[in-house]
Amino acid sequence: xxxYGTLLILLIIALGIAGLLHTLGTVLGPKARNPLKxxxxxxxxxxxxxxxxxxxxxxxxxxxxxxxFDMEVVFLYPWAVVFKDLGWLGFWSMITFTSVLVxxxxxxxxxxxxxxx
Amino acid sequence: xEAYTPYLWDLGRIAFMFxxxxxxxxxxxxxxxxxxAMIQDRIGxxxxxxxLFGREIRAFGLFHPIADVIKLITKEDTINIHADRFLYNxxxxxxxxxxxxxxxxxxxxxxITVGGEVHRLQVARMDAGILVVFAISSIAVFxxxxxxxxxxxxxxxxxxxxxxxxxxxxxxxMGLSVLGLVLIFGTLEPSAMVVAQGELIGGWLPRxxxxxxxxxxxxxxxxxxxxxxxxxxxxxEGESExxxxxxxxxxxxFGMFFMAEYIEITVVAGLLTTLFFGGWQVPYLMDxxxxxxxxxxxxxxxxxxxxxxxxxxxxxxxxxxxxxGAFLFKLIFLCWLQLMLRWTLPxxxxxxxxxxxxxxxxxLSLANLVLTAAVVLLI
Numbered sequence: 065x066x067x068y069g070t071l072l073i074l075l076i077i078a079l080g081i082a083g084l085l086h087t088l089g090t091v092l093g094p095k096a097r098n099p100l101k102x103x104x105x106x107x108x109x110x111x112x113x114x115x116x117x118x119x120x121x122x123x124x125x126x127x128x129x130x131x132x133f134d135m136e137v138v139f140l141y142p143w144a145v146v147f148k149d150l151g152w153l154g155f156w157s158m159i160t161f162t163s164v165l166v167x168x169x170x171x172x173x174x175x176x177x178x179x180x181x
Numbered sequence: 182x183e184a185y186t187p188y189l190w191d192l193g194r195i196a197f198m199f200x201x202x203x204x205x206x207x208x209x210x211x212x213x214x215x216x217x218a219m220i221q222d223r224i225g226x227x228x229x230x231x232x233l234f235g236r237e238i239r240a241f242g243l244f245h246p247i248a249d250v251i252k253l254i255t256k257e258d259t260i261n262i263h264a265d266r267f268l269y270n271x272x273x274x275x276x277x278x279x280x281x282x283x284x285x286x287x288x289x290x291x292x293i294t295v296g297g298e299v300h301r302l303q304v305a306r307m308d309a310g311i312l313v314v315f316a317i318s319s320i321a322v323f324x325x326x327x328x329x330x331x332x333x334x335x336x337x338x339x340x341x342x343x344x345x346x347x348x349x350x351x352x353x354x355m356g357l358s359v360l361g362l363v364l365i366f367g368t369l370e371p372s373a374m375v376v377a378q379g380e381l382i383g384g385w386l387p388r389x390x391x392x393x394x395x396x397x398x399x400x401x402x403x404x405x406x407x408x409x410x411x412x413x414x415x416x417x418e419g420e421s422e423x424x425x426x427x428x429x430x431x432x433x434x435f436g437m438f439f440m441a442e443y444i445e446i447t448v449v450a451g452l453l454t455t456l457f458f459g460g461w462q463v464p465y466l467m468d469x470x471x472x473x474x475x476x477x478x479x480x481x482x483x484x485x486x487x488x489x490x491x492x493x494x495x496x497x498x499x500x501x502x503x504x505x506g507a508f509l510f511k512l513i514f515l516c517w518l519q520l521m522l523r524w525t526l527p528x529x530x531x532x533x534x535x536x537x538x539x540x541x542x543x544x545l546s547l548a549n550l551v552l553t554a555a556v557v558l559l560i
Contacts, residue, residue: 067305070191071285071313074304077195078281082274082437085254089433090270093257102262104334105428117335123346126535130349133543137356140550141312144363147554155554162547169543178539180532 194304202284206443207246256432268331273437276324279317280441286310287451288372290505310370322348329426340425344417350538355404357546361397361553375460385488387464390457396549398457405449413526450515461504
């Protein structure tokens, strides 16, 4: 039994609730703009430096690592479901697959990609 | 009318689900504020009052969640001139709606038979259940990242970046930690997992996830709290320093981020209950077992069969009621546990969070997976 149809109904209702709250928040309430209120939050001072700053490269590295390892997890899921039927052959195949990724983890670890200190 | 009946059941289930996750979100904010006040020796929220027939009812501040929503909706919706208007407006929307959907795969009771038809007490039942949870919940990362980026504020950008890096780091660990359970139960479908957890090990210990995979439970719980960005993993907000990705938001748009967080507490509790605490299972309450009644005849049905020899027949309906009750009890207990954690632990530093995620929990969950696989094959 698959209830993707129910999930679709739920999606529409969830979008409706979120949309309703969003619209109410926008429509109701006072509209009293002034130049100071339109400034971004800066602890009570006028911002001097550019607001969109450069981003540390570490965040990009984490995103790359995430894609790699999340892929691994996605491959492991179907394996885990039929694991009992595959037996030891399936076990050793997945050990091989996982050890390649563990090697990768050891490599990025040694390279310092996980250093945040 | 006949043709619409399945849809009515669907709507009923969805309504029940929203009653749980939206209905708990309000009281949870109240419980969190009230409990923190008790811990810090303050009085806490007690001002919101309802005047009925000239008498003022305060009810220990229980009206505060309602008052909060009314206040948030009627506040001014500000937007700073440097912000990207479209992304800024769409971010709270993307943060909230996945949170409302993830509870769908959590079963809140056993299948019941009404008028010869079997009905599930679960909004959506799919073979890929757990994967659907991860698929939907990872959409929430976009809401947080976009909020931080589109606000055009240094603090929001910093908070958004920290939040997104932390969320994706712990998502890997979270996915890996569940795999041990999938190996043992051989399914990805939450309600099938709950049914499998009804068995007993050695005749007395329920085969709950927390007993067969204790390490996996600890890893999953830690990762789930990090995913929800709550203390001790609240670097994304750090209320005393950078305020976080929603610093530029006001009124209900801020409220939507806030709501998403509290709904996610319920979702995390629901997932923990389903995966590790036997879902709606009550220990020793079993289906299709034999009972000898007072007259000496044997009947087959639902009831308690205690390991020390006692037995108690309950029947299908009382049994189902007890099970839904047990589910709600476990759910609320795990919600409370998360609130307790927040008010007892200090905050980590950011490098500690990343080290814990990538260098401790990830290798640990991989080791747990390989070990579980070997043990499952050997037994």
